[in-house]
Amino acid sequence: MPGKRFHKASCCLLLILLCGASCKGSSTIKSDTLYYLDANKRSIVQHIELKDFPKEGCKFVQIEVTKIVNPKMHSLTFEVSYQSEGDVKTNLGSFSPFPADNPGTFIVPAQEKVKNRGAIILSLVIPDKIDSGDTVQVTVKRMTLRKD
Amino acid sequence: METLSFPNLDRRVFIKGLGFVSIGLILGTMGGCEELADAIKNRPTRRRLRTGSPEVDADIDTYRQAVTLMKALPAGDQRSWNNQAAIHGTAAGFNYCQHGTNHFFDWHRAYLFYFEKICQKLTGNAKFGLPYWNWNQNPDIHPAFLDPASVLFLARTRSSMTGSPTITTPTLDPIFADTNFFTFRQQLEGTPHNNVHTYTGGTFGGTASALDPIFWMHHCMVDYCWYKWNVDLGNDNTNDPAWINTDEIQFVDADGNPATVTAGITTIMPLLSYQYESSAIGSSPAIAAIKTKKEYQALEARIRAGANIKFEVKQRISIAEKAAVSIARPFSKETRLSTSDFAGILNSDVATERIFASIEYAHLPATSDFAVRVFINLPNANSATSIDDPHYAGSFAFFGTEQPGAADQGHQHQQPKFLVNITDTLQRLKRNQELRDGSPISVQLVAVPFGGKFEKEDTELPLDKIEIIVTPVVIKNAR
Numbered sequence: 120m121p122g123k124r125f126h127k128a129s130c131c132l133l134l135i136l137l138c139g140a141s142c143k144g145s146s147t148i149k150s151d152t153l154y155y156l157d158a159n160k161r162s163i164v165q166h167i168e169l170k171d172f173p174k175e176g177c178k179f180v181q182i183e184v185t186k187i188v189n190p191k192m193h194s195l196t197f198e199v200s201y202q203s204e205g206d207v208k209t210n211l212g213s214f215s216p217f218p219a220d221n222p223g224t225f226i227v228p229a230q231e232k233v234k235n236r237g238a239i240i241l242s243l244v245i246p247d248k249i250d251s252g253d254t255v256q257v258t259v260k261r262m263t264l265r266k267d
Numbered sequence: 268m269e270t271l272s273f274p275n276l277d278r279r280v281f282i283k284g285l286g287f288v289s290i291g292l293i294l295g296t297m298g299g300c301e302e303l304a305d306a307i308k309n310r311p312t313r314r315r316l317r318t319g320s321p322e323v324d325a326d327i328d329t330y331r332q333a334v335t336l337m338k339a340l341p342a343g344d345q346r347s348w349n350n351q352a353a354i355h356g357t358a359a360g361f362n363y364c365q366h367g368t369n370h371f372f373d374w375h376r377a378y379l380f381y382f383e384k385i386c387q388k389l390t391g392n393a394k395f396g397l398p399y400w401n402w403n404q405n406p407d408i409h410p411a412f413l414d415p416a417s418v419l420f421l422a423r424t425r426s427s428m429t430g431s432p433t434i435t436t437p438t439l440d441p442i443f444a445d446t447n448f449f450t451f452r453q454q455l456e457g458t459p460h461n462n463v464h465t466y467t468g469g470t471f472g473g474t475a476s477a478l479d480p481i482f483w484m485h486h487c488m489v490d491y492c493w494y495k496w497n498v499d500l501g502n503d504n505t506n507d508p509a510w511i512n513t514d515e516i517q518f519v520d521a522d523g524n525p526a527t528v529t530a531g532i533t534t535i536m537p538l539l540s541y542q543y544e545s546s547a548i549g550s551s552p553a554i555a556a557i558k559t560k561k562e563y564q565a566l567e568a569r570i571r572a573g574a575n576i577k578f579e580v581k582q583r584i585s586i587a588e589k590a591a592v593s594i595a596r597p598f599s600k601e602t603r604l605s606t607s608d609f610a611g612i613l614n615s616d617v618a619t620e621r622i623f624a625s626i627e628y629a630h631l632p633a634t635s636d637f638a639v640r641v642f643i644n645l646p647n648a649n650s651a652t653s654i655d656d657p658h659y660a661g662s663f664a665f666f667g668t669e670q671p672g673a674a675d676q677g678h679q680h681q682q683p684k685f686l687v688n689i690t691d692t693l694q695r696l697k698r699n700q701e702l703r704d705g706s707p708i709s710v711q712l713v714a715v716p717f718g719g720k721f722e723k724e725d726t727e728l729p730l731d732k733i734e735i736i737v738t739p740v741v742i743k744n745a746r
Contacts, residue, residue, distance in 0.1 A: 156593065181452065192472060194424070194465040196433065212441065212454075213432050217461035218473045223367050225457040226450060228441040244428065267447065 424468025
């Protein structure tokens with residue numbers, strides 16, 4: 120039954136590929152990783168890997184917001200912090216989309232505080248009162264550390 | 268293509284440069300160098316929006332009047348309130364405004380510049396300057412914008428920026444510490460600019476934001492941030508020709524005509540057309556107004572480095588060469604040119620090229636107590652001829668005349684050259700049928716003493732040459 124053999128082989132190949140992807144993912148976060156924020160999940164933590172850190176030092180943290188669902192146009196502010204290995208949190212800066220559903224690429228100054236270890240924390244601040252039926256969903260690409 | 272440049276803006280040439288740029292920039296609104304020098308010195312002040320200041324109260328009154336008048340203009344008038352706002356955007360989306368691009372600063376500066384001119388024209392108050400809302404020092408919206416019965420009101424979510432971190436000193440200081448034009452722009456736009464829009468909310472938070480009268484005060488503050496970063500804090504704008512030569516479009520001048528300006532020209536607008544009443548932003552303090560010669564020279568040096576003025580000459584016609592001219596005797600020269608030679612420019616409302624008289628002297632006079640007025644086709648023009656005469660084209664003067672021997676002391680010698688835009692005068696004379704197709708164009712130079720009497724009547728102005736040139740205005744940065 121060639122069809123059945125082909126099906127089995129395909130499943131094995133798929134398992135191998137999935138396993139490979141999974142193993143790779145356990146040690147490295149791909150650059151096309153997307154993060155999702157909403158009214159219930161208001162912050163994300165991205166650990167800094169050595170390979171992400173510019174040799175010349177980090178001058179800016181760049182955040183690419185790829186999609187915003189915000190039909191009621193609530194004002195959105197994103198606060199960006201650096202958390203050192205010792206869990207000391209330092210505010211780096213903040214930004215807002217304008218209009219409040221307009222994606223874009225933003226930067227905040229690293230202020231010579233971001234090191235090659237620790238984490239970047241992105242927090243969504245919605246100063247308005249959010250009703251239970253309101254939707255606020257934000258999609259963000261993996262943040263990058265820029266040397267200039 | 269030939270390039271005429273003013274690479275060394277000494278005090279005298281500096282004024283020339285400003286005169287030239289202003290003629291290109293503020294077409295027809297100023298007569299010439301005499302008025303221009305005064306106009307630059309007394310240019311409108313943009314004050315910090317606040318309570319308790321009679322000057323600011325007067326500015327708000329003028330602004331209220333301007334908004335009322337703009338709202339009353341017919342829908343077809345491009346200066347009307349809705350049409351002005353629509354240049355930026357409508358509820359359907361942004362139109363011509365630059366957001367998220369490297370032309371965010373310059374596009375909005377030009378937008379404010381022309382809007383301010385419209386306010387001045389409609390109210391008859393040429394001294395009016397748009398007040399700026401310094402949200403860092405005064406987070407609350409000024410009460411004049413909160414009265415629902417006022418034309419300055421539009422519904423907003425909040426009446427204060429208090430509570431937002433984006434306008435605070437800890438947020439702004441690191442942004443202002445950035446010395447890179449592009450990343451400074453990106454931060455200032457993404458952080459305080461965007462957040463003030465959306466945190467305040469209402470129409471102001473969306474793409475039709477320019478319908479809210481507070482929009483212009485907010486963007487005036489954004490412009491002041493750029494000014495402070497560039498002029499007060501000594502950071503340089505980009506010298507990328509691709510940026511400098513970009514045309515910013517879709518503006519409307521005070522008469523309702525389409526207007527375009529290059530990004531490069533916007534960098535010197537605050538030194539020509541308006542000035543800011545200084546105030547602190549974050550830890551950057553208010554800076555005292557320039558009063559001393561030394562301070563002026565320092566600013567001059569920065570302008571020299573940051574905005575080297577050039578323009579491309581497309582056509583050059585010599586009409587006179589070497590002549591000894593006394594200041595007490597008007598000079599007249601008839602040319603072989605006629606309006607037919609410039610029909611493409613003179614018969615078009617949208618021509619981007621301009622016709623200039625270029626007057627070059629062998630050297631400057633020892634005294635400088637006079638200006639030289641330029642007339643077209645008025646052979647009898649003399650020092651009593653009014654600048655309101657339709658034949659008047661413009662004027663230039665000699666500021667800070669060189670001391671004898673200065674050129675030998677390491678100062679770069681420069682051929683004194685002055686430019687007067689004669690396009691409007693030619694168009695006016697043609698329209699009035701005082702200059703017919705085919706009839707020759709003549710140029711007159713008339714020295715006029717500032718104090719009514721020449722200090723030395725026998726002063727000679729050795730003329731090197733006079734040319735008629737055709738050129739679009741271009742600014743290039745030397746660095």
